[in-house]
Amino acid sequence: MKQFYFSLSLLIVVLFSSCNTENPTIEISSEDYHHAVDKLTQIMVHDIFSPPVASRIYTYSNIAAYETLNQESSNYHSLSDQLNNLSVINPTKTNDKVNLKLASLIAYLDVAKDLVFSKEAITTYRDSLYQHWNTLNPDELEAAQTYGTTISQQVTTWMQKDQYAETRTMPNYNIYSDDPSRWQPTPPSYTTGIEPHWSKIRPFVLDSAAQFKPQRHPEFSLEKDSPFYKEVMEVYTVNREMSQKGDESPEVLIAKFWDCNPFVSVNKGHFMFAVKKITPGAHWVGICKIACRQTKTDFEKTVYAYTKISLGIADAFISCWDEKYRSNLVRPETLINAYIDKSWAPVLQTPPFPEYTSGHSVVSGASSEILTSIFGEDFYFEDLTEVQYGLPIRPFNSFRAAAQEAALSRLYGGIHYRSAIDIGLDQGIKVGTLVNTKVKFLK
Incomplete structure (x- = not known):
């Protein structure tokens, strides 16, 4: 009898020990996804991607994550056959227990790596995660890698047909013209217009870049009683009044908060940096992160939110850039210096592309409609996106209120x-509304 109890006790110990040595499930949270998005943003800032190109990087990376997560979801639809030319994704599972959250994050990083210049930076980040996950459960990691990269590769194949590569070889913007209404490069670096062929990029949801072609701006005129000249004088007058108030005036603070210029040239003596x-x-992607954290969204909703806002931002840039190089309108700085006050300078550095419509206005209009559809009306949040750049937190009572301020900031900045501003905001709202109504995310 003693031998029986000894054998039974030994069996229990062995079984208990066996259970304890099983590899744990790799837990992936919303914060892991936020960190990956933040890492991609940091790399894009380092690589100095233009706003339109940056929007493309965010969107394809998030789509890869979303599709990996939602091929068999009971809550979310796949985007296959919903986005332009995205055919049905064919997933390949090595087993029925693939960690979809892990695979989703792997797919995100896999696509992002192909889109940035600093591939080593994102590869190092990814490999550090792989090393950690491998110590937890190597089999689970391997299965997630196989599944995630199977889908990310299909997204990449679709991505490569969006005309981006073709636009890299198209001619630069022709800046030579005697027409005073035509855009010209501005101080201090006089950079040639960026992405003049962006309207040729395949949209994600829009039926074409010109789907929401805005009404024409007021007819160019330097006659003092003309609507256009009055708009020029508004920029001049508002900025003169702001300069009298000083750098801490509410208008200057708003302008600087929403600057979001990825490459500001600074002259110091004989040096420029x-x-x-x-x-x-990226600012609106940051607001999306704030809203997700504030509402404690789960992993699935976090990926959905990032994907949906990325689609809106990307199509907003395509829509806006289509109009910019169609109207080719001169910036306030050029006209004011030439015809009104040669010593005048805007609060913000004028970006290197035509004036109409305002990119901030279009992107903010689209983003605010999409975030409102996800998180609701009258959503109070404190925007700390710019804290890392030495700017204070700004509170907003809704996403639309933030969008209206972002748009108006371009007048305060002296660059639109x-x-x-007004027509651009409306243009963006139309883009955001289209994403909200045309793309079916939720089942």
């Missing part, structure tokens, strides 16, 4: 006329 910042799209 760049101050790197996030793009307008009133029409580009």
Whole structure:
């Protein structure tokens, strides 16, 4: 009998020990996804991607994550056959217990790596995660890698047909013209217009870049009683009044908060250097993160939110850039220096592309509609996106209120006329509304 109890006790110990040695499940949280998005943003700031190109990087990376997560979801639809030319994704599972959250994050990083210049930086980040996950459960990691990369490769194949590569070989913007209404490069670096062929990029949801072609801006005129000249004078007058109030005036603070210029040239004596910042799209991606954290969203909703806002931002840039190089309108700085006050300078550095419509306005309008659809009306949040650049937190009572301020900031910055702001905001709202109504995310 003693031998029986000894054998039974030994069996229990062995079984208990066996259970304890099983590899634990790799837990992936919303914070892991936020960290990956933040890492991609940091790399894009370092690589100095233009706002339109940055929007493309965010969108394809998030789509890869979303599709990996939601091929068999009971809550979310796949985006296959919903986005332009995205055919059905064919997933390949090595077993029925693939960690979809882990695979989703792997797919995100896999696509992101192909899109940035600093591939080593994102590879190092990814490999550090792989090393940690491998110590927890190597089999689970291997299965997730196989599944995630199977889908990310299909997204990459679709991505490679969006005309981006073709636009890299198209001619630069022709800046030579005697027409005073035509955009010209501006101080201090006089950079040639960026991404003049962006309207040729395949949209994600829009039926074409010109789907929401805005009404024409006021007819160019330097006659003092003309609507256009009055808009020029508004920019001049508002900025003169702001300068009298000083750098701490509410208008100056708003302008600087929403600057989001990824490459500001600074002259110091004989030296010129760049101050790197996030793009307008990255600012709204940051607001998305704030809303997700504030509402404690789960992993699935977090990926959904990032994907949906990325789609809106990307199509907003395509829509906006289509109009910019169609209207080719001169910036306030050029006209004011030539015809009104040669010593005048805007609060913000004028970005290197035509004026109409305002990119901040279009992107903010689209983003605010999409975030409102996800998190609701009257969503109070404190925007700390710019804290890392030495700017204070700004509170907002809704996403739409933030969008209206972002749009108006371009007047305060001295880089846009009133029409580009107001009509651009409406243009963006139309893009955001289209994403909200046309793309079915939720089942």
